[in-house]
Amino acid sequence: SLKLDNFTSVLTLLDFPLLLRNTLVIAILGTIGAVSSGVLVAFGFARFRIPGKDGLFLVLIMTIMLPFQVLLIPQYIAFMAVGWTGTWLPLIVPHFFANAYNVFLLRQYFRTLPRELDEAAELDGASPLRVLWSVIIPQAWPVIIAVSLFHFFFTWNDFFAPLIYLTGHKELATMTVGLQEFSAVYAASGSGFLTQAAALLAMIVPVTIFFVAQRAFLRGVVISGVEK
DSSP: OOOHHHHHHHHHHTTHHHHHHHHHHHHHHHHHHHHHHHHHHHHHHHHOOOTTHHHHHHHHHHGGGSOHHHHHHHHHHHHHHTTOTTSSHHHHGGGGSOOHHHHHHHHHHHTTSOHHHHHHHHHTTOOHHHHIIIIIHHHOHHHHHHHHHHHHHHHHHOOHHHHHHSTTOGGGOOHHHHHHHHHHHHTTTTOHHHHHHHHHHHHHHHHHHHHHHHHHHHHHHHHTTOOO
16 A cells, blocks of 8 residues: 655655755756757758768767767766866766757758748848747747757666766765665665655656646647648
8 A cells, every 4th residue: 555654754764855956957957958059059050051061960970879988988087187076067068068869850850941931031131040049949849849858858867977976975966876875775674665655756757747848849839830
């Protein structure tokens, strides 16, 4: 039977509010950086005539094939050199430099939008950034929301990076690291039900965001004029 006392115990023993705050800050800031930088880079690849653009895009896509483990040690050395280890910066700042996967999704969607709208805005004196803000983005909400969801859930579930960069700083720990430590302590003592309660609490935010964003995604499809 469901025991609410288990959830109360988890909130106290796990310091759930602290983990929730930390994870939300990292996930939200990282998502803002990933989406904003991805939109700008994708807009450049989709609309600007740049010499060697296709070659540059191919190089960008090839970075997807690089395993995370290959970059782990160089990144850690670089972040340690600038004094970022033990802070949230290594978990947030890199996302402000466009991710190849996000750029690919956004670029492919932008290319489906008619250029006539861009040209009409330019004839009215709109700058490229104005075209992006007033013409492209209002039509691209479905893909922007999709990319936001992908990145938010990736950050929410990320375990390895917070474990590496935040070791020894429990006040900065994320949900995944906190749950792992909690599980290691209480599952071994035969209190697995507390681990299950903690996992259920950790699922509330992403599940809620998914259903809310799903409605927004469908609204975006209707607003963009591509509803079938």
